[in-house]
């Protein structure tokens with residue numbers, strides 16, 4: 319297991335923004351190695367309760383070890399998708415929460431773990447599932463999606479300009495042989511991308527596949543939407559994202575919930591008034607300090623947004 323697994327991005331900033339009372343119930347919806355969770359637990363235990371959720375069973379096991387000194391009925395670790403937050407909280411008879419943290423994407427552990435197949439830097443099975451109980455994996459996507467579907471995935475989730483070209487290359491290759499490994503896929507992309515831009519193209523294509531396989535954007539929207547009913551007044555949502563698609567979802571959700579009008583969409587029909595449910599705390603996203611960016615390169619793309627329930 320790599321050491322950088324334990325470097326949590328914007329750890330102090332996130333926990334400072336999140337914890338408003340030690341007596342509260344806090345949800346870490348993306349537990350990972352438990353770095354943020356440990357910082358939250360240190361501030362709230364033994365008065366508060368911490369619910370940690372992760373779609374990856376290995377992350378739960380890793381976090382459980384890290385949080386062993388907090389083991390009690392106030393520490394609840396759940397192997398599930400955070401998009402099921404409503405069911406998860408109801409199952410644990412939790413009606414109100416005092417803070418909700420999301421530190422999105424994959425952990426360095428997941429990127430470095432060969433069997434998970436998230437990285438184009440090593441030659442692994444093309445998997446990319448955060449949750450191994452799920453049927454859809456990256457191998458299925460690249461071998462069964464039509465050229466049009468692959469183009470859409472590369473375009474929408476990788477924001478890749480040459481999506482059509484890469485989709486075509488994938489389809490041509492698999493007419494001869496199924497694509498089994500990350501190395502095989504990387505060489506297909508590399509051959510088509512050419513020049514010095516291929517690493518960026520690879521990063522975009524792998525990001526796109528990961529988002530598709532794990533339904534990352536839909537799950538994020540659902541998690542944000544369904545958490546609202548549990549948040550008490552004055553409690554915070556803290557969301558750290560690593561690419562513009564995620565950040566846009568968080569930003570738009572906060573703006574929508576902070577607005578006192580819902581646009582009608584027509585000049586002829588007046589906007590409808592609505593009661594805002596959130597107050598935006600970070601007008602601009604918080605980004606890591608230069609020192610953090612140097613010490614933890616993974617933090618470089620991080621953007622943290624905070625909103626408070628009214």
Ligand SMILES: C[S@@+](CC[C@H](N)C(=O)[O-])C[C@H]1O[C@@H](n2cnc3c(N)ncnc32)[C@H](O)[C@@H]1O
Nearest residue numbers: 326348350351352353354372373399400421425
């Ligand atoms: C960046 S890591 C979190 C690291 C953690 N904050 C720490 O300090 O160690 C993201 C984690 O969230 C999990 N994850 C991402 N999206 C998820 C979702 N929709 N539901 C549950 N877990 C998710 C991933 O499996 C991964 O373990």
